[in-house]
Structures are given as structure tokens and as C-alpha cells.
Amino acid sequence: MKGSRISERVAGPAVARAAQFSLGSVEEETVRLRSWAAIYGIVPSGTPFLRLQGDMTLVCLPTESTADPNPQTGVHAASVEGGEVAVLSGVAFGDIRRVAEELAGELAIESQSLTIEFQRGTEGFGVGDLMIPIPESARHPLAATGA
Secondary structure: OOOOEEEEEOOEEEEEEEOOOOHHHHHHHHHHHHHHHHHOOOOEOOOOEEEEEOOEEEEEEEEOOOOOOOHHHOOEEEEEOOEEEEEEEEEEHHHHHHHHHHHHHHHOOOHHHOOEEEEEEOOEEEEEEEEEEOOHHHHOHHHHHOO
């Protein structure tokens, strides 16, 4: 897709909260997640991002160290997956799923197994960077077929 690039990402710990797929809910859960981290002394190591898988929407916050949150707080341990990601900048929140489907098609990633991540922009989640982790089979198509 025009303007997309491949980037390498380092794996690391994160914490996450479930959200509705709406800009208001995502921004609200981001505030809650950051507040939780501040209260429990968890140091963020990056910018919050969304992870969408099927109907599930999570707000994730990369952290300096692994956290063990109490599930009653609504916060869960998560991780940032390492490896290659396809990145497309300047995607509007409302276009995330449509653009992700198009990009996944170009990368030959099946939509049923598609994980979509969305890195917030400087002004919040209204416009940001769409990221799709590239599975090993899509990186090396011949390896997946045994050829």
C-alpha cells in the first residue's frame, strides 16, 4: 500500500484494558490505564496503542517492567510483540479496519488471524499509525509451503 513501510519492533511487557471501539471509550480507557500505572508505580516505556483482534479492542501501554495487575482493576498483563510490522501513517480512527484489511490483503495475511494495532498520534487516537504484525509465514512465503 502506498506509504506503508516495514519496521522491526522489540518485544516487551505491557498492560492493557478492554475498551469499546469508539474514540471516546478508547481515550477514556487510556486515561484509566495511565492512572493505574501511576498509582502502582509502573513506568510506561512507550505510547499507548490499540490492539484489535476480532471484536476485541484493547488499549495497551508498554511498560519498563512486567506488571502483575489484579484482574479486579480491569487491567491485565499484556505484551508488545517483537518482529516485523507493516506501518502506515496518517490513518483516521474510523478507517482503521478498512485500511487494515487492504494492507493485510497486500501482505497475504488472512483476515481471520489478523491482529491490528494502532499507535496514537500526537493529538490522541483520532489519527495515528496503523500497524500489522507480520507473521513468519508472510515474511517467508516459501517456508510456509515447504518449497
